[in-house]
Amino acid sequence: MHMADALLSPAVGGTMWAAAAAATVYCSAKVRQSLDDRKVPLMGVLAAFVFAAQMINFTIPGTGSSGHLGGGLMLAILLGPPAAFLAIASVLTVQALFFADGGLLALGCNIINLGIFPCFIAYPLIYKRIVGSHPTRARLLTGSLIAAIVGLQMGAFAVVTETTLSGVSSLPFSSFVVLMQPIHLAIGIVEGLVTAGVISFIWQARPEILEKAATDQPIGILPIGKILVIMAALTVLIGGLLSWYASEHPDGLEWSMFKVSGQEELETREGLHKDLAGVQEQTALMPDYGFKKSAAGDSGRLGTSVAGLVGGLLVLLLGVVIGLVLKKRGAGGHDHSHPHDHDHSHPNHHH
Amino acid sequence: MSTKIDRAFYDIGHLDILAEADTPLHRLDPRAKLLTTAVFVVCVVSFGKYEIAGLLPFFLYPAVVIGLAELPLSFLLRKLLLVSPFVIFIGIFNPWLDREVMVQLGPVGISGGWVSFASLLLRFSLTVGAALLLIATTGFGTICMALEQLGAPRVFTVQLLLLYRYLFVLIAESIRMMRAQSLRSFNAKGRISYRVFLQMLGNLLLRTIDRAQRIHMAMLSRAFTGEIRIVRQFSFGYKEACFLAGFGGLFLCLRLTDLTALLGSLVLGITG
Amino acid sequence: MSHHIVEVKDLKFHYPDQTPALRGVSFQIRHGESVAIVGANGAGKSTLLLHLNGYLTPTDGQVRIGDYQLTPETVREVRRTVGMVFQDPDDQLFMSTVFDDVAFGPLNLGFTPEDVTARVEKALATVGVSHLKNRPPHRLSTGQKRRVAIASVLSMSPDILVMDEPSAGLDPRARTQLIELLKSFEHTKIIATHDLDMVVDLCERTIVMHDGLVSADGPTMEIFSDDKLLAASCLEKPLRMQGCPICRCKG
Known part of the structure; x- marks a missing residue:
């Protein structure tokens, strides 16, 4: 599920943007280094494929609902992590701009939630380990299923964390987790099955495509480590800057920063199981949150x-x-300014 | 069955056409519009959870942009509505969880939850609206160029451009595929079973990979050496500076000072 | 230097799975000639074209373009000399505006931005689509796309134009206009096609391919009059050389 601007505070949104930007720069450099110019068109066209494929739905037997391809894991399998990350980031950017999925500030969160987990965790640490270099049908299926589920669970958890840290939604962390994780378990299973199905189809029809992809990008331990270090450093840096800014300028910003700095407390208190009351008790300790109580009186x-x-x-x-x-005024003055608008409204429609 | 996909296709095309218009706003350097939008979004989301009054003046910007760029309001509103479910899904818990009365309007007490939910919807309309306005006044290709000039890596912006270019080709291809499928499936109302779905997706993927190879061929035959080059001259001049400084300044001003309350109490003071 | 601009000598090519696609093709083409390559599907036309700009490397035999023997070292020069127009303009036009696409080649060749702009404008004017400069390719008609695809190689000022099915998918009017346009070019032209009527209009010489070999090479009218040869190569006479369907007289 896409994160939305409206649920975000600038501190969380900005931090995730910085992390997404750093990851994009890093992956771009990696792709450039690989010197494989075949990948230039392949990445773009496969990203477009994910887009087109998401518009084809199948009916999930017995439920009446429909499923489709998410695509993150599949791109990682076909392109290798850095190139796949860029492809996913570009899909999300187009979605943010054209389909208003999420919005511009949330783009950072979405790129991290839906890009980092499948490309740098689910694919190299799970899928590759299980499937190996000599895939069988069973291995493909297990690998895709587990990798997709783990990737999406992490993504969903990130959405919950980001929303809670932003503090715009009143939904308590624990209830939100209980709400999101099972939904994403279902989505993950569908994603895993579809990915496994498509990859086995390719494996049977044109095995050389996958062989090429598998041997292409040796991703060692170092790059992942580096990325994590860079991202952690950036997060601390930007979080620090923003909280300094927030302390100078009270209200919305400050409130969300209290949440950010309250994160440690949340974790050390084994706080994942806190119920509604617990969260309210905690939030009531924050001075600005008291606004709603004082406001009425x-x-x-x-x-x-x-x-x-x-x-x-x-x-x-x-x-x-x-x-x-x-x-x-404009309509009067510029009536004739775009005469071709009507006859070319959608030339690609082949009736 | 394919109405959803047809619609999405049409919508992208429509935004594309809107972006081709020639108004003062369209002619502005894309960087100015991009940065102004960024300031706008950050200002809007930085308001407190229960803020409503402070958000309202921000609708000034979309109103001015829609007016200057001659954009169709109904189309934009429909797009906004289409993507609202997730935010509503999360936000609707606010009134349910946060029942403490916050504002007393005569006999009716409005709870903090409803206030924050309303605030959430306002934020949503403003931020998503701003993104739509950006694309409708600038065009995707131009935004990519602007991103690159603002420091985004070339590899990434080229990805965006290629994705955008082949989006249309591949969606048209998948529409043809779904049409062919639905014409030959007599059992259910356009339902696609898992098996058929995989076949369709697999075939589409193979065709896509072949297409990538042909594109690579076409690139090579035009002296491609691994780097895509583009010439584009933008000029960030006096107009752009005014636009950015004007709107950016206004947003910050609206955010940091309580201008609206001042204005409101002035009016209330006069009338009452 | 010989007066031949294209020289193919005993060219053989096997695909990686060992399917032979070309089994010893030889021909020579002079400056300014306009040559059609015809043959059934799978005869090896497209494979042959891909050797002319060095995309495929011969399994055996030689290709010489202008002064250059085609080798990995000369492939860049060769690609500059040979302008290749692919069958599907959606594959050829990969940039997001017409201008960027036509500028792609010249920019790669290292021209200055001013030179590039001049070249693009000239190429677009030559094919008559200057007004489409800022359009995204997905909003062009097939005929317009084909013209832009031709402009995208003209901007590199090639000596030789190699085209794969240039008339495919065009409506009759667009097809006629395209033929007129191609007629006006003075480049050496090599056109692979099934559109034999276009061949009659454009090419004085025709090479017939069959099963990975050249089965005939000669003046177009002579070849199209040879019923036995055409039948053996799975081809049919151009419509205008067949009898009138109404009065049944010979054309």
Whole structure:
């Protein structure tokens, strides 16, 4: 599932963006180094394939619902980790821009959640170990299933963590986990089955494609280690900068940073099993969170917020008027400016 | 059955066409629009959980952009609606979990949960809307160029361009495939079984890999040496600086000062 | 230097699975000649074309383009001399705008941005699609795509144009216009095609391939008049050389 801007705080979103950017730069350098120029078109076209393939659905027997390919693990198998990571990142970028899946700030989270786990953990540490260089049908199936499930569980867990750290949703961490992980277990099983099916199809039809891919990218322990170190360093750096910024500028930012710094506490307290009450108790300790309690009682604050609402609405109204005026004027002046729009609205439709 | 895929296809094409228009906003250097959008998104999401009033003025930006760039509002709203389920799914728990009354409007008490849910929906519309506006006024290829000039690695931006280019080709191919499948499947209403699905996907994948090879051939025959080069001159001039500074400044101002409350109390003061 | 611009000598090629695709092909082409390569599916036409720009390396035999013997060292020069237009323009046009695509070759050859722009504009004007400069390729008609594909090699100013099925998938009007366009070029042309009527219009000479070998090589009209040869190579006479279907008289 895609992370969304609306659920994110700038601190979490910014940190994940920085991590995603670092991983992208690293993988780009790796791909450039590999000097295999066949990969240039292959990556782009396979990314487009994942997109097209996601639009074909099959019916899951007995449930009436439908499944489709996610594609992360499959790209890793066909391209090797760094190239696959870039392909996934490009798919997510297009989704963010054209299908408004998530949004621009959440793109960083999505690239990490859906790119790093399948490419740098599920594929090299699980799939490759199980399938090896002489795949059999059973190994392919087991490897794909476990790798896909693990990859998606980690991704889902990351979504939960990012959302909780951002603090926009009131959903407590534990309930959120209970909600997300089983859904993603189902998605992971479907993903694993589809990946295994497609890869075995390719294996039977054109084994040389997979042989090439398998021998192509020797990924040692060093690169993964390096990536993790770089990402950890960046996370600390940016987290630190943002929390410094937050302490200078109280309110939304500060609130979310309290959550970030409260993370240690959360973990050391074996806090994964905390229930609703526990989380509320914890959050109530934070000074700014008390806003909602004081707001109702404190007429001064309420007064401000009513005034704020009125002012906000006024500005909004002004904006709509400006927009309408601009649009009217534009429509009158530029009516003939794009004459080809109508006859070429979708030339690729072959009736 | 293939209406969903047809629709998605049409939507991308439509955004593409919108981006080809020639308005002052379209002519602006893409970097200015990209950075302004970034400032906008960060300002919007940095508001507190229960903020509503402060978010409203931010609709100024989409209104101005839609007006300046002559974009169809209904199309953008429909796209927004289409992607809202996940946010609603997560956000709807807020009113349920956070029931403490926060605002008392006469006899009706509004709980903090509903306030934060409303705030969430506003954020969602603003941020996703901003992304859609960016693409509709700039075009994907141009955004990729801008990303590269802002420091994104060439390997990655080339990926984006290739993905975008072949998206259309491959979606058209999969539409043809699904049509052929549905014309010959008489049993169920366009349902695709797992076995058939795998065959279709596998075949599409093989064709795709072959296509990559032919593209590579075409690249080589035009002196490709592993690096894709592009000439593109953008000029970040006075107009761009004004746009970025103007809107960026406005967003920061709206974020950091309580301008709206000031304005509101002024009006309330006059009328009351 | 000989006066032949293309010289293929006893060219043999096996695919990795040992299927022979070319079994000893030889021919020579002079400057400015326009030559058709015809033959049934699987006769080896496309494989032959891929040797002319060095994409495939001969199993045995030689290919010489201009002054260069085709070797891994000269392949770059050869590719500059030979402009290759592939069958599916969607494979050939891989960049996101028409301009970028036509600029791809010249940029790789190391021209300055100004030179590149000039070359692109000239190539687009030559094929009559200057107005499409900023369009993404996916929003072009097949005829327009084909023209842009030709422009994308013209911008490298090749001496030889090699084309695989240039008229495939075009509507009749676009096909006629394309033939007129190709006629106006002074390049040496090598065209592999099933469109024998186009061959009559464009090529004075025809090479017939069958089963990985050249089964005939000569003036186009002579070859197309040889019923026995055409039948043996799984070909049929161009429509305009067949009798009129209504009055049954010989054309």
